[in-house]
Amino acid sequence: MIKNYIKIALRNLAHNKVYSVINIAGLTIGLTCAMLILLYVQDEASFDRFHPNSNNIYRVVYQSFNHGEEQNLASSGLLQGPRFRQHVPGIKSFVRVQDGYADFKTGSTIDGRSLLFVDSNFLSFFHFPIIDGNVASCLKDRHSVVITRNEAIKRFGTADAVGKVLMVREGEDFAPYQVTAVTENCPQNSSIQYNILMPIREKPDDQKNDENWFSYYLSTFIELEEHADPTVVRSQMQRFYEQDATATFYALNAKFGNTSKDVRIGNYLLQPLLDIHMSTTFAAQNGLDRASNPIYAYILSGIALFVLLIASINFVNLTVARSVRRAKEIGIRKAVGSDRRQLIVQFLGESFVLCAIAFLFAILLVQLLLPVFNELANKKLAIGYLIGGKLISAYILLFLLTGLMAGCYPALILSGYRPVDTLYGRFTLKGKGILQKSLVILQFTLASFLIIATFTIYSQFNYMVKADLGYNDQDIVMVSRNNITHQEAALFKEQLLRLPDIQYVAPKNGGAWSTMANMANDSSIRFAWETIDESYLETLQIALVQGRNFSADHPGDSVHSVLVNETFVKQAGWKDPIGQPVVFNFQNNKRYEVIGVIKDHHYASLDTKIQPQLFTMSNANPYGVFYIKIRPNTATRSLAYIEQQFKKFFPLTPYQYVFKNEANLKSYESEARWKRIILFGAVLTIFISCIGLFGLSVLSAEKRNKEIGIRKVLGASVQSIAALLSFDFIRLVLIALVVAMPLAWLAIGKWLENYPYRITPGWTIFGYAGGAVLLIAAVTVSYQAVKVALGDPVKSLRSE
Known part of the structure; x- marks a missing residue:
């Protein structure tokens, strides 16, 4: 019986090639998307689970309160791990992780590498x-280093590197x-990524200095005892912290002039290791990498669901539309004794055969598209990920759901035909095709939403990369060197300015510095x-709106003068900022004076709101980067000269450069990646929707073949017939x-709230999107309509 069902199913697919190709293509694309997304979601959910004790590992994080503002810090310092381990029951062990950077010398070559202390x-x-x-001992000696297999092969040509220098x-x-140990390369689904490990730098007196409670620059992990309650441990941590650090906390605030009643000691929390990867509150940082946002998994899952649902809708629509052509077959089957249950099994069987073919094609397509998908999603998924108990179970469930979703309704409809009506040619589909039309509306609603x-x-994205930054980032080369x-x-x-092609050179501190200072009105x-x-x-062509710039003619500028931006002035509440004092508490209440106000500019990316900014020329602060403005179209000559002079002045420092505009563009990599992903999803949904629409237009034209012939005989034009069918x-x-449109309006409005500087979605976007959808749909339908309208009416009318 089953063999007979399969044989009939294959025969029907072979006899209806257009229908079969459309359904198999749609389901293949839908299943491919679903498989790739399952891979992505599985990888996201698997982060850090390879550690055997992962369920008992927590990161120590901090929640501070200052002037009514709550700040979440994923960082801790040198004291938290040792003191909590010593004084809080239930903590089995701790480890601290700090990201760092070092220069390595191999022969005469010097290269800088990131590492972990x-x-x-x-x-x-x-x-x-x-x-x-x-x-147990590989990291005990201060001059020991642990490297990964790849690092060992890169530096020594072999993984057998223990004992090398x-x-x-x-x-x-x-x-x-x-080199005291070589480890395997870090798994790609690990939040901790390293190539080089070195012992953490700690001075003998650091553990005795209570002020180190309030120095946050590394990550502290603790492992709890097997039966310890994290809630109890956290409350005991907080109790001990308040007992041990409260006096130091208020003493430090008094020292720095921060005596506001709104300032209070913060809370220590325990963040599960398995939550770090997709946390939006305490993200992966300070020695941790590959932070993700759960919204990405939701977006991708939504796209996969859209595509698979649209493919299934196509199946249902085309199967129901073809039902008239199979009416006599169903009538004969019922007349010779088939009951409804057998017919349902037959039609569901056809659905599963078609899904099985699509499933096989989908597996092949996944293997072909995986490199492209990895690039889109910024992943390193491998073909081997397809093999796994949970994933295989998920694929089987996906196959069964797709087969049932695509075939259940048509099977119930087709098996319910009355044999008398079908055999005497009196059969027509009941109703006005409301379900069929509703499904078409649903799939194009989803496609339009994504468009x-x-x-x-x-x-x-275009707004962010083309917006006026408030400065000119073109033709500026950035060269870094710490502690200049x-x-x-x-x-x-x-020396650089001796080359005529170099217009300006401006040194600046490296990294991002931030601090607090007091104003004359006791605010900070x-x-x-x-x-x-x-x-x-x-150099950057930043406008000065009040006062003056720093000047070599005013030697005192490097001692007591500062520039501030407009946002600083607004927050300080100054009406006349020139001459206003700014007191740096941590510099023993050193007093600076504002000599100028610069125009607000986007010194960070546009997904960050402009914050108060202050500039000094203090000789006590080292520089870390040079901004070098070159003349347009002189990059080759200028870069060669810059490199030559850099190596002459700093021979022991690796030379690296980047153009400022390229660095700015790189900060929008995430937006660029998701722009491509959403485009990819939109193209797939509109493509599957259109091939379904094409199939329906073919079947519609077949059903109205004689009507079209009569209309042509009576003088209807090709254009009028094509318009009628379309x-x-x-x-x-x-x-x-x-x-x-209203659904998309709400969704994109919510999404745009994540950006402090954003476009205002107007009717232009909706007009272009709606026009694109209508044009694609019109071309899809009109092709078949014109083809039928151009046909010979004699052929459609000569036989009844």
């Missing part, structure tokens, strides 16, 4: 498989560090703190657009 028990606390070396910069010299979302994301003295910077700048402001010279504003479908697409 960790406690000596790091490799026994976490489960990173070790190839060679002693887990790496030269690591210490000050102006390079010291030998011995509108795509236009919105493109517009927002002002004297070194002046000599290097003087947190701000971005920059150290520059007098050329900075001119209108019913275009009307459904118009209804879908009317439904999709």
